[in-house]
Amino acid sequence: MAENAMGMIEKLTTMVDNLVKVTTTEAPIGQTPRQAIWRLNKATLYRYTPVKPAEERHRTPLLLIFALMNKSSILDLRPGNSFVEHMVNKGYDLYLLDWGIPGPEDAHLDLGDYVLEYIPRAIRKMKQVSGSETFNLLGWCIGAMLSTLYASLRGHSEGLRSLILLTAPLDFTDKEQISLARMTDERYFDVDRVLQAFGNMPAGLIDYGAKMLKPVENFVGGYTRLLDNLDNPKVVESWHAMNTWVIDAIPLPGGAYRQFIVDFYRGNKLMNGTLSIRGEKVDLKELKASLLNVIAEDDHITPPCQSARLMEKVGSADKLELRVPGGHIGVMAGSGASKGTWPKVESWIAARSD
């Protein structure tokens, strides 16, 4: 009886300790050793320290590009659950373009700046450091959109060998399927008034918008899952790392946000073939690199209909659509990603990296 009581008290103490820890501290995320090799304004290009000798590594470097409104540390969440760590261990010369945190002085930055100024320069540096004239590119979420634009405009001439898109929001035809399209409908949402008030799109508003797509799951569900598993260190550690990333959102530069809403969500210009970036028409037929289009089947932020039609629009001869179970983030950072998405993506890239 006394032993039972002691066990119960110990368990309760652990639970309280865990609760205090996850609600008052930040989990260490983004821990894979890396080195900053290039900077422009707030953007930084990192090279992850290889763990395999040069002769055992893949020859073609791989560049990762994440979204503009969240930190790229989701790609390197925690040891044992990190896509970056996985790829470095598999012998890739891995680079990450981190956008940094935009300030009021960056409110003018638009998609043209990112696609035609930042990405090409970072790639030039990566090619210089790696010594390879060709490279592979992996984009996730808005990073996938930027990568698609880059691949269509510059990829062919700058040595892009293969492009991997994860949950890419590119097609806005079926607006009723896209909750964010309703939220940003011009009848209810005045994008210019928001930017007039804030300059950049505030991180809090982006976070609120994303959470309101599934309010109960996002505002309550996560916490009940934590409370149910407070005595399970694995779940607590995973929850802590994910929560640290989720609450650390960053603002989106006003110029890019406006283009995203007006040209993409409302105009669907990329799919209609009417999108121009700094006067250059974006023609998806010019995207000729090998293409892997990863679609998350349960994605409520970028539903599958937003990525699927890309396959018929691009000029790539070598292309594959990969549908995987999971949501927008879970597909790459969820507990099942290391056995589901990562090996599939890695084996596809491996065949195009030597």
Added chain:
Amino acid sequence: MSEKDKGFDVLKLVRDARDGSMDAWAKLTLNLTSSHEYQRLQGFFVKPVLLAIALVRKATDSTMSGVLGNLNMPSRDEVLGISQRLTHIEMALDDLAAGLDQLRRTASPSANRPQRPSGSSGRGSDVAGENRAPISAKEA
């Protein structure tokens, strides 16, 4: 021990009831927040707030510009403009450095080896120094 042997579990009952009610709420709120009516209502309430924020911001900017001008100090717009100019200078230097590197490679075949980041090339936008220690996202 089988489930039956565990006997009556009050906590499980409470959790099941909670999960059931959360599922019902989730469906209800999802239908609500994804409806056009909800978006219309949200837009109706947000518009005056945004207008007020924009007006306050405009008034603050104008007052601050006046104060800073009287103190013979640069205004907010001027400081932001300097930041943008610096970025353009960074870009020009980056292009210049890349051009020089290309020239160096053309001139000296031995320089055709890949540039390893541990050696600094002295360029403004290059960042030297190995981060062996773990780097947190904050530091990044």
